[in-house]
Each structure stands twice: as structure tokens, then as C-alpha cells.
Amino acid sequence: MTPHFLVSADTLDERAAVECLASDGAGAVATFVGRVRNSSRGRDVTRLEYEAYPEMAQRVFEQIADEAKTRHEIIDIAIHHRVGSLSIGEASVVIAVSSRHRAAAFDACRFAIDRLKQIAPIWKKEHGPDGSVWVEDRP
């Protein structure tokens, strides 16, 4: 069984994230998949390199899940993030949420990815024809 909170060097599997959710009472499952794009702020990107503080990221994912459950009427949530070198089109993050009704699943999914970008100890380096740079997102 795939764990709910995962930092992995392996390819992410959206279906595995959905399947690990408790969902017997769920009428809705919403997922968000973040993918590697071929450009960023006007520069071409050929690949991304993700680095995490994995032990802490795991705990931060649990914290985000607790916050999502407090704010939204959801049943379960899974957060999976990739690390290592990723090619264009590969999934960098998968979030899956189950709930009784659809609104809570959509809202919690949005909340979780926004929060992850704010607080998860994860970094990315963009590689392109113009060189390489560590990204400093301002959420």
C-alpha cells in the first residue's frame, strides 16, 4: 500500500495516491498533479532538479493534511512529491483528496498545494540552455 505522505525519487503514480485514500463514504475524489513545464519566467527549461529535506517534508505534509481536515470537510488526503532530476512533462507532485461532496475535495486540494508551496522544505533548480538556477518562489 502506498503511504499517504511520500517523498520519492521514483516516478509518481496518480492512481496509487487515489487508491491509498479512505473513500468508502466518499462521493468525490479530487486530484492535483504538478508537472514540469518547458519554460519559466521567459526562459527555456530542459529539466528540473528537486531536492527535499525528506524527514521534515514528511512531517510538513502531515501538518498540511491536518490543516486541510480542520478547514474543509474531507475524509482523507494524500500528498506525494518527487525528488531528483525530472524531464519535461513528468509529475513533480500529486495531491489526492476524498470527501463526501465535491466542493470540499476541490477546495482542500487547492489549499494543500498552495500550502505545500509556502512551507514544505523542498527546492528546485531549473536547468536550461541559459544555465542553471535555484528557484526562489515567492508564494
Added chain:
Amino acid sequence: MQVTVRLFAAHREAAGTHVVVAELPDGATVSDALERVCAQHPAIAKSARGIAFALNRTHVSADAALADGDEVALLPPVAGG
């Protein structure tokens, strides 16, 4: 006391290592650990802007007190997702 300081991303590259072991006096804080690491690896001082800290895998402020065996982490601005 002895603490382990973990480095990531631009800091790790600037220092050429992902971990620094720092010997600090009793009463030292996270800020003292940062100062020690910057003294050993001046390249990090240049990119210390916007830095956040973790102590034993929990976010803390720079004035958090340290104990022997603690794990400090210097966290550059994050960019997950």
C-alpha cells in the same frame, strides 16, 4: 555541545557539503549555529537572505536554544510543487 547543521540546495552547493558539525558553547542558539557555519563556509553568508530555520525537523526562529545532539537545518526560500 555538538550540533549537526544540514544544508540544502544553493547552500549545499556553496559549501560543497550537505552537513556541518558545529561545536558550540552552552546556551548557544540557532543564530549562533548559522554564524559558525557562515564562518566556515563564507559562500553561504552571501545567500543567507530569506533563510528560515528548522530545529529537529520543526520550523523555529533564529533565537531558539540548542541542546547537545540537536539537528539544525538552514532552509533557503522553498520552491516545492
